[in-house]
Amino acid sequence: MRPRSNSLFHFTKNEEILFDIMKNGFWPRYCLEDIQWQGGKDFVAFPMVCFCDIPLARINDHVDSYGSYGIGLSKAWAEKNNLNPLIYISSGSALSSCVKRIFKHTKNTKAEENTPADDSRYLIAHSKPTVGKMIQEGVPVEKDFYQESEWRFVPSHDEVTNYLRRDQFEEKNILEEKHAKTREFSSLKFVPSDVSYVFVPKDSDIPNIINFMQNQLDHYPSADLKILFSRVISLESIRRDM
Numbered sequence: 181m182r183p184r185s186n187s188l189f190h191f192t193k194n195e196e197i198l199f200d201i202m203k204n205g206f207w208p209r210y211c212l213e214d215i216q217w218q219g220g221k222d223f224v225a226f227p228m229v230c231f232c233d234i235p236l237a238r239i240n241d242h243v244d245s246y247g248s249y250g251i252g253l254s255k256a257w258a259e260k261n262n263l264n265p266l267i268y269i270s271s272g273s274a275l276s277s278c279v280k281r282i283f284k285h286t287k288n289t290k291a292e293e294n295t296p297a298d299d300s301r302y303l304i305a306h307s308k309p310t311v312g313k314m315i316q317e318g319v320p321v322e323k324d325f326y327q328e329s330e331w332r333f334v335p336s337h338d339e340v341t342n343y344l345r346r347d348q349f350e351e352k353n354i355l356e357e358k359h360a361k362t363r364e365f366s367s368l369k370f371v372p373s374d375v376s377y378v379f380v381p382k383d384s385d386i387p388n389i390i391n392f393m394q395n396q397l398d399h400y401p402s403a404d405l406k407i408l409f410s411r412v413i414s415l416e417s418i419r420r421d422m
Contacts, residue, residue, distance in 0.1 A: 184233045184234070184235065184329065185233045185234060185235050185236065185252075186233075186254070186255060186376075187233070187252035187253060187254060187255065187376040187377060188231035188232065188233050188252065188253050188254075188255060188258050188263065188331050189231060189232050189233070189234070189239075189242075189250055189251070189252045189377070189379075190206070190229065190230065190231045190250055190251055190252075190253075191242065191243055191246040191247045191248070191249065191250035191379070192246070192247045192249050192250065193246070193247030193248075193249070194247070194249060195249055195380075195385070195388070195389070197249070198249040198250070198251065198378075198389075199389075199392055199396070201251060202251070202378075202392070202393070202396075202397065203396055203397065204367065205367045205368050205369040205370060206229040206333070206367065206368035207229075207359070207362065207363045207367055207368075208227040208228055208229050208333065208334075208335050208340075208362040208363075208366050208367075208368070209227065209228070209229075209359060209362070210225035210226065210227050210228075210344050210349055210355065210358060210359065210362075211225055211226065211227075211228055211230070212224070212225050212314075212315045212346065212349060213225065213226055213305075213308075214309075214312045214313040214314065214320070215283065215304075216312075216313075217269075217271060217276070217309040217312055218279055218280055218283040218304065218307075222346050223315065223346050223349075224343050224344065224345060224346065224349075225343060225344040225345075225346070225348075225349040226301075226305040226334060226342070226343050227334065227335050227340055227341075227342070227358075227362050227366070228305065228332050228333060228334050228335075229332070229333040229368055230330055230331070230332055231253075231258070231263065231330070231331040231332070231333075232328050232329050232330055232331065233255070233265075233329050233331060234327075234328070234329045236418055239415070239418065240419070241327075242328065243379075243415060245316070248379070248380070248381035248415055249379060249380060249381070250377070250378075250379035251375060251377065251378055251379065252375065252376040252377030252378075252379070252411075253370055253374050253375060253376060254374055254376055256374075257370055257374040258331060261333065261368060262333065263331050263332065263333045264306055264331060264332060265329070265330070265331045266306055266307065266308050266325075266330045266331070266332060267303075267306055267307045267308070268307075268308055268309070268310050268325065268326045269307055269308070269309055269310065270309075270310050271309060271310070271311070276309075279304065279307060282300050282303070282304065283300075283304060285300065298342060301342050301343055302334065302336060302342065305332070305334045305342075305343070306332060306334060308325045308330070309325060310324070310325060310326040311323070311324055311325065311326070312325055333368050335362060335365070335366030337365045337366050339361050339364070339365045340358075340361050340362055340365055340366050341358055341361070344358065371400070371404070372397075372400055372404040372405065372407060372408040373404065373407070375408060375411050376411060377411055377413060378408070378411050378412045378413070379413060379414070379415055380412065380413075380414050380415070381414065381415055381416065382414050382415075382416045383414045383416055383417060385414065386412055386414060389412055390409055390412065393405060393408055393409060
């Protein structure tokens with residue numbers, strides 16, 4: 181079994197979100213990140229789109245956490261669009277101490293104040309402990325992050341706030357305003373030739389997504405759509421072959 185896939189996968193919990201991704205591209209959202217391992221006291225939210233490159237043979241645990249609808253895109257597309265694998269940092273290591281010093285230097289600096297602080301935050305947004313906490317359905321849970329083989333797109337744009345405090349993230353009006361900015365200025369686009377997989381839970385879900393492609397993606401050339409149809413696969417069929 182290959183230790184990494186040649187594709188990057190993004191999974192979601194429902195069909196409507198997958199349809200929106202296929203029609204409009206990825207929309208970076210602010211996600212709460214545990215910063216206690218960096219010397220912080222709570223969570224902060226960075227704008228991001230998350231992917232993984234775990235092999236399909238290990239996909240079951242991942243979809244149990246993130247959803248059974250998904251899309252796979254080529255790593256060539258990822259590199260062209262400034263995606264990057266995360267830096268996983270072991271607790272107590274020399275690198276962990278280095279990150280804590282960087283965090284201490286930047287945590288009291290206003291987001292718009294200077295470029296070095298922005299660069300530090302951008303680095304921190306691409307770093308994660310090997311083991312830590314994540315928010316699932318509003319509850320912090322322990323997670324072995326290293327097993328997720330995560331890649332991220334973290335937008336860098338003058339109109340996009342590079343992080344939110346937890347109290348800002350939990351204020352609905354603020355979050356909606358910030359998400360409108362990420363959608364307007366930092367949507368992540370792709371074309372059918374970038375797509376290597378389209379995942380649905382069951383074989384019986386395949387006709388519906390094919391119908392969506394025919395009706396909503398008909399601005400693409402017919403030949404491109406036919407190739408896209410061939411990328412659709414059910415997790416049910418993958419599990420049968422494991």
